[in-house]
Amino acid sequence: MKTKFLISILLVGTLLGFGQSEVLQGLRGDVPVDEENIVVEPYQMQEGITLHKNYRQQPPLIPHKIEKYQINLKANQCLRCHSWPYNSDFKTVAAPESHFIDAQSGHRTDNIAAGRWFCTQCHVPQSNAPELIDNTFSSSDKQ
């Protein structure tokens, strides 16, 4: 019964023109996953410069390569430079106090808060990657 219902929905959908081949806009374009795609040139890292932030709360972009710095369940090599006391040795900017506040209790902690452990959830290396799809996004100070 359920299958019949699903099949009729599909048929009606097809008649109405749903599921017509839409051009996918991701990096793969419209190349199906079981076919080999052209090699995408790696984007040029933009190192050593600070790019303009697009809104006040934007996590700053990373102005250096990160491939060598592991983040897993036990280790976080980013903290070797971006947390006290190492930041004083390396003269790097430390992760801010907001990163040391436990989200549930609101307590300040000496260890990075669990929700901030995976740095690359929010911070990404800056590159000259083109926009994947055309869009009208503009910095909030330019609107």
Ligand code: HEC
């Ligand atoms: C060997 C030391 C080192 C390691 C390890 C390191 N960084 Fe950095 N990072 C730097 C330096 C140097 C800068 C340049 C700015 C500064 O003086 O801190 C920087 C800048 C940054 C900034 C920009 C800060 C701002 O205010 O604009 C972010 C974000 C950042 N790193 C994130 C990371 C993340 C995430 C990792 C791990 C994947 C990482 N870094 C690993 C040394 C390091």
Ligand code: HEC
């Ligand atoms: C949930 C998102 C999120 C995660 C995860 C996160 N950050 Fe951030 N980070 C931010 C935001 C937002 C800011 C800017 C606002 C602020 O200071 O809180 C920031 C700011 C920073 C800065 C700039 C400080 C300054 O004074 O300019 C550094 C360095 C940084 N983070 C490092 C890290 C490192 C290292 C990790 C991983 C251990 C990490 N962040 C994880 C969101 C995040």
